[in-house]
Amino acid sequence: MAFPKEFLWGGATAANQFEGGWNEGGKGLADTDVRTAGTVTEPRYVTYIDKDGNPGKANQFEKLPEGAHRAVLEGYNYPYHEAVDFYHHYKEDIALMAEMGFKVYRMSIAWTRIYPKGIEEEANQEGLDFYHRVFDELKKYGIEPLVTIFHYDMPLYLEETLGGWTNRELIDLFVKYATTLFKEYKGKVKYWLTFNEINSIMMMKNLFKGYPEENIKSDFVILHNQMVASAKAVKVAHEIDSNYMVGCMIAGGPSKYPLTSDPKDVLKVQQDLQETVYYASDVMVRGEYGYYCPRIWKKYNIDLNISEEDKEILRNGKVDMLTYSQYGSGCATTHEYTDKAGGNLDMGPKNPYLKYTDWGWSLDADAMQISLNEYYSRYQIPLMIVENGIGANDVLEEDGSIHDPYRIEYVRENVKSMAKAIEDGVNLIGYTMWGCIDLVSASTGEMKKRYGFVYVDKNNDGTGTLKRYRKDSFYWYKKCIESNGTDLD
DSSP states (O other): OOSOTTOEEEEEOOHHHHTOOTTSTTOOOBGGGGBOOOOSSSOOEEEEEOTTSOEEEEETTSOOOTTOEEOOOTTOOOTTTTTTOHHHHHHHHHHHHHHHTOSEEEEEOOHHHHSSSSOOSSOOHHHHHHHHHHHHHHHHTTOEEEEEEESSOOBHHHHHHHOGGGSTHHHHHHHHHHHHHHHHTBTTBOEEEEETTGGGGGGHHHHSTTOOHHHHHHHHHHHHHHHHHHHHHHHHHHHHOTTOEEEEEEESOSOEEESSSOHHHHHHHHHHHIIIIIHHHHHHHHSSOOTTHHHHHHHHTOOOOOOHHHHHHHHHOOOSEEEEEOSOOEEEOSSOOOOEEOOSSOOEEOOTTSEEOTTSOEEOTHHHHHHHHHHHHHHOSOEEEEEOOOOBOOOOOTTSOOOOHHHHHHHHHHHHHHHHHHHHTOOEEEEEEETSBOOOOTTTOOSSSBOOSEEEOOOTTSOSOOOEEEOHHHHHHHHHHHTTTOOOO
């Protein structure tokens, strides 16, 4: 049997995409609360009021007009406001997780539910109490929570008033928030992740044509500040409870291939991974920037002017485990190409040997074994796959059934690939399939792009009953967990 007896099977969600209750329980306004719905072809927008009081909208990565501030406006669909309403359905949802046999549930805490603006002296008791109820419900069924402290969701006040993560003041505000969680939920939570896909910001310059040079420079500063904040939080966590296991979370594994056998393509892949993946994981696992970083800084004319104090903080705040999102794989080339792929933050040419989803994401289960081996050979600390899944347009039949053989096939092949990596000697301790219950897509803001084993009756326009339905994959995953990954038929 490849999977260890104590292997942590489960699923994953994020508060902003799943929780809802955006203005309940004393929760403050988050930057995600002013983001509209989109589609695979229509971008998501941020809504705002300009300095003269006029409403407007901008692409979520555009700079707003001078003097404008983000706001919730009439006439727009903000999918995160209700999401799929875990805030009111958490008992039902956790019971469904327990029915599947979950050993672990990866979730995130909304910063604005604990500190509505991010600057308060005292935490919001209603927010603290809500997560106590969630953790107590999980404990009832023997499910371990794996808590992400920051999952692309921060108080809007910090963004607009302090300038967000370019301001070093956020480091201590984050550490205060994390410390509150470590103390409040001691004995209820063992596994923590500091920042979700912390390296994703390094991919922005490659994703968006004409990405401004000033944004590139600020992105390096933002990531440095976040890694310092993470390291400080890790140290505090260990001081509060030596049993805490704190990890980093990286976007995408090192599963990128050269499109051709041209040595220049091989070199491009190596340097792409250093710039977008290892740049962050080396700091968080090894406690220092990689030897190749000066080359990257020179390329973009970056001067971080890292202090000795920051270097010391990074050395003393190394994580206990590395977790990451593994959906498929990417390609890179120095040659011209026309057939472009989509993916989780990593675009590039399509691989002629692979199939792709309707959203352009590659289907590549071998990438799981490859990335696990690459990470483990580099770091040799425990690994977890905390996001893996397939977004699809599932159909609710008249009898309430949902037939999703494509999802069963996707997870089955990835489970087989994980088993092979474990047989290779990789210390893989858990797997949480992304969007285990349908949630709002982060990239497009759609409900139509569904990931879950459980279907939620909600449409792209926000209508629907929110009723939960078990998909065929629900029963398959239940069997997979019961057999510890051996019965995959």
